[in-house]
Amino acid sequence: MSGSAEALYRLIKSRRSIRRFLPERISPEIIKRLIEAAGRAPSAHNRQPWRYVILGQTAERARLVEQMRARWVQDLTADGLPADQIEQTVARGAERLQNAPVIILVCLTMSQMDEYPDARRQESERVMAVQSVAMAGSFLLLSAHAEGLGACWMCAPLFVPELVRDVLELPSDWEPQGAIALGYPADEGRDRSRRAFEEVARWQ
Secondary structure, three states, X not given: OOHHHHHHHHHHHHOOEOOOEOOOOOOHHHHHHHHHHHOOOOOHHHOOOEEEEEEOOOHHHHHHXXXXXXXXXXXXXXXXXXXXXXXXXXXXXXXXXXXXXXXXXXXXXXXXXXXXXXXHHHHHHHHHHHHHHHHHHHHHHHHHHHOOOEEEEEOHHHHOHHHHHHHHOOOOOOEEEEEEEEEOEOOOOOOOOXXXXXXXXXXX
C-alpha cells in the first residue's frame, strides 16, 4: 500500500461527526477550499447539481433556526410525543444549528439535469442528482476534517424545504438537502461502531 493510500485511509477512519464547536472564526479562504474540493465529486452527466448557502452567525440564520424549531415542535406534537421529550429533542437540534460558527446549507438543483417524458426515467434522473449532491457533501466533510475542522451533517432542512427557501430567499429550483454544521471541534466526537465487511458485502 502506498503512503498516500495509508494517509487517506487514516483520514477517513479518524473522521467523526462533531456537534460541539469552539467559537473560533473560520477564514473565508478555508470555506472556499472546502466548496472547491466538494466540486471534485463525481456527478451525473457532470452536471454538478449542488448549490451551497454559507451562513455565519447572522440574524437571518437565527430567524431560520427559530422558524425551523417551531415547525419541528408542530410535527412532533402531531406525532403525539410527550411535551418534555419534544423540548429535549428540539432544543438539542436547534442548539447545533445555532452554535456552530458556520452552517453550510447543501442544496440540489434539477435545472440542468435531463428531462424525460415518463415518470420512471425522470425519477431515476432525480435520484442520480441526489446521489451526486450526497457525494459532494461527503467530499466536503472529509476536506473539513483534513483542515482540522469538525463537521456534522444534519438532515433537518430536508423536512422543511419551502420554509428554508422562503426565509433565505433562495432561487425556486434550489432544494435544501442538508445542513453541515462546521467549526473547530470542542471535543473529539464519538467513534461509533461500523458494520463488518461480511455484513455489507459479498463476492459473486
